[in-house]
Amino acid sequence: MAEIKKKPIKIVETVLRDAHQSLIATRMTTDQMLPIIDKMDQVGYHAVECWGGATFDACLRFLKEDPWERLRKLKDGFKKTKLQMLFRGQNILGYRPYADDVVEYFVQKSAANGIDIIRIFDCLNDLRNLQTAVSASNKEGVHAQVALSYTLGEPYTLDYWKEKAKRIEEMGADSLCIKDMAGLLVPYEATRLVTALKEATDLPVEMHTHYTSGVGGMTYLKAVEAGADIIDTAMSPFAMGTSQPATEVLAETFRGTEYDPGFDQKLLGEIADYFRPIQEEYLANGLLNPKVMGVNIKTLMYQVPGGMLSNLVSQLKEQGASDKYYEVLAEVPRVRKDFGEPPLVTPSSQIVGTQAVLNVITGERYKMITKESKALLKGEYGKTTLPVNPEVQKKAIGDEEPITCRPADLIEPEIDKLNKEMAQWKRQDEDVLTYALFPQVAVDFFKYREAQETGIDPAAADQANGAYPV
Numbered sequence: 132m133a134e135i136k137k138k139p140i141k142i143v144e145t146v147l148r149d150a151h152q153s154l155i156a157t158r159m160t161t162d163q164m165l166p167i168i169d170k171m172d173q174v175g176y177h178a179v180e181c182w183g184g185a186t187f188d189a190c191l192r193f194l195k196e197d198p199w200e201r202l203r204k205l206k207d208g209f210k211k212t213k214l215q216m217l218f219r220g221q222n223i224l225g226y227r228p229y230a231d232d233v234v235e236y237f238v239q240k241s242a243a244n245g246i247d248i249i250r251i252f253d254c255l256n257d258l259r260n261l262q263t264a265v266s267a268s269n270k271e272g273v274h275a276q277v278a279l280s281y282t283l284g285e286p287y288t289l290d291y292w293k294e295k296a297k298r299i300e301e302m303g304a305d306s307l308c309i310k311d312m313a314g315l316l317v318p319y320e321a322t323r324l325v326t327a328l329k330e331a332t333d334l335p336v337e338m339h340t341h342y343t344s345g346v347g348g349m350t351y352l353k354a355v356e357a358g359a360d361i362i363d364t365a366m367s368p369f370a371m372g373t374s375q376p377a378t379e380v381l382a383e384t385f386r387g388t389e390y391d392p393g394f395d396q397k398l399l400g401e402i403a404d405y406f407r408p409i410q411e412e413y414l415a416n417g418l419l420n421p422k423v424m425g426v427n428i429k430t431l432m433y434q435v436p437g438g439m440l441s442n443l444v445s446q447l448k449e450q451g452a453s454d455k456y457y458e459v460l461a462e463v464p465r466v467r468k469d470f471g472e473p474p475l476v477t478p479s480s481q482i483v484g485t486q487a488v489l490n491v492i493t494g495e496r497y498k499m500i501t502k503e504s505k506a507l508l509k510g511e512y513g514k515t516t517l518p519v520n521p522e523v524q525k526k527a528i529g530d531e532e533p534i535t536c537r538p539a540d541l542i543e544p545e546i547d548k549l550n551k552e553m554a555q556w557k558r559q560d561e562d563v564l565t566y567a568l569f570p571q572v573a574v575d576f577f578k579y580r581e582a583q584e585t586g587i588d589p590a591a592a593d594q595a596n597g598a599y600p601v
Contacts (some may be wrong), residue, residue: 206245471515
């Protein structure tokens with residue numbers, strides 16, 4: 132029998148970031164993470180994704196934790212495994228574009244506190260919004276991975292993805308990721324896409340998907356066979372549904388093949404056993420809704436991410452218009468087309484979805500236009516894949532001039548001003564970045580931290596005992 136030529140698949144574990152962000156609104160605490168780190172460090176993961184995305188906001192707002200302290204503790208625990216974060220390009224971890232000096236300083240401090248790999252994406256795939264973060268990562272010596280937000284639609288041909296991949300390589304990225312946030316990439320399309328990317332670039336290609344539509348595991352199988360170098364998976368108690376395919380399942384799928392990652396199933400089983408009671412705790416308190424653990428094939432039918440579907444349902448319920456659900460689903464692709472057919476990922480998914488709801492409920496398209504819709508149509512988020520509908524744009528912004536340059540070019544340096552504003556709260560250099568991203572939430576946290584240090588505020592002491600909202 133011929134010896135199998137080894138090409139082991141590399142695996143990134145998401146249980147400490149995207150998995151619990153997708154299933155329990157990012158509420159896993161640092162104390163729940165730390166006891167299992169030693170075992171996770173033995174697995175042989177390519178990296179553990181443990182920071183960025185919504186973790187920063189959730190730490191401050193709901194868990195009363197310092198996200199920088201979490202990162203330092205994780206770095207202390209993981210002796211062998213690289214730490215990875217998700218970074219929203221010029222928006223960093225917030226919801227608006229920031230000045231270049233803030234982006235550069237955030238990358239510098241992320242690297243200094245323990246991040247090895249930064250995955251950088253933009254909701255419009257406007258590569259101009261990624262360059263500052265990529266260059267800063269190169270300067271700090273951390274791995275810069277650029278993620279393309281995967282979506283479907285007329286402009287999103289294989290040539291579109293190949294062209295983006297070539298430009299990403301020229302930007303100085305170290306690897307490329309296909310970020311399939313809605314679970315829209317079906318297995319045989321993954322074969323075609325990965326093959327095309329491998330032809331277009333020499334960069335390592337990573338596949339990231341969510342199990343929302345039920346095809347994630349099969350998509351990974353075909354992607355790996357087509358030459359993908361890395362896949363993202365989650366430990367089984369926090370896998371499937373709107374999270375990633377399960378780590379143990381993929382490790383077993385590739386066992387004995389050329390792609391075998393060489394993981395120890397007994398060790399994986401012990402890690403899963405650790406997370407299972409945590410999963411059961413969140414099921415019991417209602418934060419983990421069984422609905423997000425199943426398959427939602429409507430994701431493929433309407434090309435709408437699972438989180439966006441649930442948002443639409445709740446918005447309609449609040450308005451007493453649940454019967455308009457299917458009208459809104461039909462309106463979403465029309466609004467998306469008017470808005471330049473962007474990928475539907477934070478924040479573009481929320482902008483398009485909310486506008487579709489308003490168009491249906493008011494009975495007149497664009498009778499009411501949200502400020503976020505106006506910003507998108509004006510160009511404040513960057514360049515859309517196709518031109519926006521000029522009539523809708525005119526209705527939204529009137530005679531204002533649309534922005535055609537990189538939006539951050541219009542933002543003055545911010546760090547010095549921010550440092551002055553929050554000087555009274557500063558305990559560490561990183562605090563200015565916390566304040567930059569979430570000013571009000573940060574000040575509330577800084578007050579809480581001060582009360583903890585002085586022991587004066589009884590309400591804050593209650594919060595420390597777990598009596599804060601989940």
